[in-house]
Amino acid sequence: MDTLGAWLVSIANTPDGARLATALALMSAVAHAAFGALQKGRHDPWLTRGAIDGWLVVISAPVALFVVPWPTATTFWFVAGALVIHFAYKLTMALAYERAAYTVVYPVVRGTGPLVTVLAASLIFQEHFTLMQWFGVACLSGGILLLALRNLSEETLDPHALRVGLMWAVAGGVMVAIYTTFDAYAIRQSLNPFTFLAWFFFITSLDFPILAAWRYRRMIDPPTLRPLMWRGLLGAFIAWFSFGGVMMATRLDKVGEAAVLRETSTVFAALIGWFILGEKVGPRRLALMALVAAGAVIVEIGG
Template sequence: MSDWILSIEGTPAGHTAAMILALTAALLHAIFGSLQKGRIDPWLSRGAIDSAQVLLALPLALFLVPWPEGHEWLLVLGALPIHFCYKVGMALAYSRGAFTVVYPIVRGMGPVFTVIGAYLVFGETFSLTQWLGVLALMTGIFGLAVYNLKTIKVDRDTLVPALWLAAGTGGLVAVYTTYDAFAIRGTPNPFTFLAWFFVVASVDMPIVAALRWRRMTDRPPLARLVRLGVTGAIIAFGSFGSVMLATRLDKVGEAAVLRETSTVFAALIGWLVLRETVGPRRIALMSLIAVGAVIVELGG
């Protein structure tokens, strides 16, 4: 598999594969976000997911992929503090705001900052047409968040802090996307970075969740947390793994923009699963997000 990934890197086939991977990551990331928000404390849910990620990824890292060598260990370890800050930001935002308000803000902050980071780090540039697509996508994302802010009645007293937390966490999305792209490109075998990433960058939240669990009086059933953890870990492998491979195969900025169509999937999940209200205005804004992503892809 790694030989095939390396063989199509930077080719038209690699571009197509990166597009498919980024869109796959968008769908899976929306599902992943809804699992963390869900009906269980977001700190516990993330801790359960990360625990399962360590347990499932460790055998792969130890026995199925080449181990990192030299500076490659630094690339893997460098992901830990960035992703820890991101996960803390997500948990803080989710504990204060509705999923369909918080999630679009987090994802909406990412594309422009990631495109700028890709320019500074990798020398990538966007055409004018692509920038118009980014503008359309971000207009849809932030329009969706503003509409949700005006119409959603739950968590109103904590909604403004949730939005500030979501905006800051969105900046961290751009940081980790750029860093992960740099790291996976700096590792000869991309699956070496992926396997060890899911081990190393997942050891933090289980500790936080365990400390929180000890202080709770109304604890969710342990079996439910285990099911959530395993399901979330498998989805995370597909979501984060797909977008990381996409940034290895093609432009980081384009992969980041396509991934943010996850807000469309998130709105549908919020409506169908979490029973949050959806109407024609939301549908129009979701369509604008999708149109923006298409413009970015066709304008490249």
């Protein structure tokens, strides 16, 4: 891990680092689409997230304690900050999923996130997008939000619950921007990026298993645990690729570009829904998915 970590640090902000960052961001997008689909369905969103985080603790603890180099005091403080920020993010997402449909919530969160992230990266990391890249961001975020509006038009939920769910979804998008920017800064301050990742997953996953256990005990008709735990185990492995991939991409290259590429997850989510879950897509959604993909390509070639 020392050698690999040192090599990754050595290629940061180089053409090789940029190419690897692009690949990692796209891998993260595919993984995050699968992660989102995993949270969709019959299980309570609080319990699902609790099961995922519980397994993340089990998987990450041995890596943090026995495999990677031990963190410095600075890294510990950054991990503590990440614990607070990611708890707020997970809280907003659970509240949004509780009140509105996945197909509405997910695009709103993912459409809001990159726009705010690019703005934050320009202030904190002095990253400046060209006009062409801003056009690409507009295409990507606009396409994602139009997907949300398209899905919203088909919803039959209580209007008040839907409005509250959308408010939490927008808050979730802002939290995505905050944690992306914070995590990018934190992993850049760590001597070994794998040390930060291992301790990040270990520490930031301690909260929701406690909440989920409390919620489970208060349920009148609690679900069977075995399917939930299997889903949690799969989600934990996917989370390592999803969140770990985009964090490593922000270590190697521009934060804003990695954030934009990662949000092509909405396209992959729609494709998963179409080919695996049997959901209808239709020509309008296909056109919007093409707009999202085109936005990501424009951001890449416009830099």
